[in-house]
Amino acid sequence: MTTLPPLLNGLDQAALERLGIFESRFAVPNGDYLFRQGQPTSGVYVIESGRIALVGRTPGDGEVVIGELGAGESVGELSLLDQGVRSASARVLDDCCGWRLSLDRFHPLAQSGDVGAHILLDRMRLEVAERTRSTLIDIGPLLDQGAGAPRAIGDLPPPTAGAPGDMAALLHSFPGFDAFDAADWADLGACVARVDVPRGTLLARAGEAATALMLVARGAIRASLPNLHGAEQIFLYGPGSFAGLAPMLDGAPRLLHLDMREDGVVFLIGGDALQQLRRGESPFARMVMRQAGLQMVRDLRRLSRIVGRLQRVAGRMG
Template sequence: MFLGVFLQNSGQLSALSAHALAELVKATDQFTIRRGETLFRQGMLADALYIIGSGKLEITTRTPGDATAAVSAIGPGEVVGEFALLDDGLRSANVTAMANSKGLRIPRERFLALLADGKPWTLELIDTLRCLVASRTRVTLERIAAEERYDVSSLRVPAQVRETAMVGDAAGLFPALGRLAELGTEGAAKLTDLGTCLTIPRGTLSTEAASERRALTIVLRGALRSVLPRREGREQIMVHGPGEMTGLVGLFDKSQQSLELEAAEDTVALQLPQAMFDAMRRSPEPFALALFAAVGRQLVRDQRRANRHLGRAVSLEQFNQHCRRSAI
């Protein structure tokens, strides 16, 4: 009973309906962990999602130089290990109990089987988890922006504003886009009908930071670069190649874009407006399921990249502090 009640008061799962919460409880196992024990380690197989009922967990990650940095603390009602339901990669952090803790655990394979069976509550949960990852990425990007230490020599000069141009049907490019090929011929055709295909010349500033303009951008050919405006230039945070997507954080939280987007090379991209994106978020249609499975993987990829970038900034600051102490 306790575990079912605390879910109703979970801020991170508050978007779920009462029915979805009840079904989620049925699909979970209970877990307990004692203070000082490790729930999972960085590099392990991501095999389950955990929801904390009581206690406190700490998330840490390795940084360059094999040091360890604390990322955040997780308390009652919060979720950890959500990547397991969105991506098939390995754990990206260590999670250790700071106090005796217990909660609920849903294995990845069990959840994916329920999702494949078309259980409506699974669409609610997976959408909620995507929102959670997007919000955590937003926080990480804000921390990166707040860091005073960054590699000035790697900053890029401002891009030139150039004209983009619409292109014809680009559905034929999807079979070469890795996991997006799962959309199939019909799904790719539907998606291109809903969006706008553009050619973006190299160096074009496609989206400005703090812009209210939100759209899903899928790179079909070429590459787009997400950059953070700095006083001396633009700091590259990540690069998106064919089959990758940009703009997801703003699409999920409806806030301003955190990063500027520019073409790293001549690019062909498909843009899907916010309204179309929202209409498909919980759709059971096969092509929408395939698209949002790719969206989930992209969110995880972006969070991993942002964490690594932040880790490098933290390591640079630690290195500089060590040098200052050594010089005294």
């Protein structure tokens, strides 16, 4: 192994050994699949030689090539953040071999706070933020062709901040937060401000710098991409979801308007508090960031589906 993919760059030998990256080799001949869309995830593949195509299925029994990858690149890395199912198939174009990072090995390390695993998780979150951003930029022209549903966003007064109140009562039923204990709720309460927000309130405008991550406790936040006609809803964040993760992580201006689709309660997590959580120094911080990572992957996958839908509309949905 001479070339490490960007994902693994800079990790020292000890970290790579703990991750077991060189313990499991793979080799797949031309025409076969490394994995197929819809299969459970099991690992990340680091390509040493050969080429693969990432292929997604589309309605009507079609397929679309999402991209091609070669030596020194990795594939399947979203599974570090989300142990769901593969969102695309990896078809081998030229006989392909390399190394496989097993999720069975990785996730216990991540949970225990291993430095190498933590670096990979943070890199992946930034990578997903970047992919989300570039996909949103790509969607813009499709919406401007009139493929989207136009909607105007009003300019409404900002919410008023207050004390967090009983966060556990509001959030303990939602996935990820059901594992919190009293100490976790106290830790979370210490780094948030609560806002009770009426329907229609504009929480953040596209183009602005992000100053707080938003955790929805009640109601829903709508994230919309501005276009020539108004704005198109891209994401909807209900209770237990974070809104505004990508710009809070990558520091670039927001691409999406955020407004309250329904009356609700939102907890604001400021930049300093988020940086503290990103360091992953406590089980609580790792738990929160795990939730954030899961949601970022969900958002990215949803975005891919929206791109597919808009492309079909722009090219005539039929």
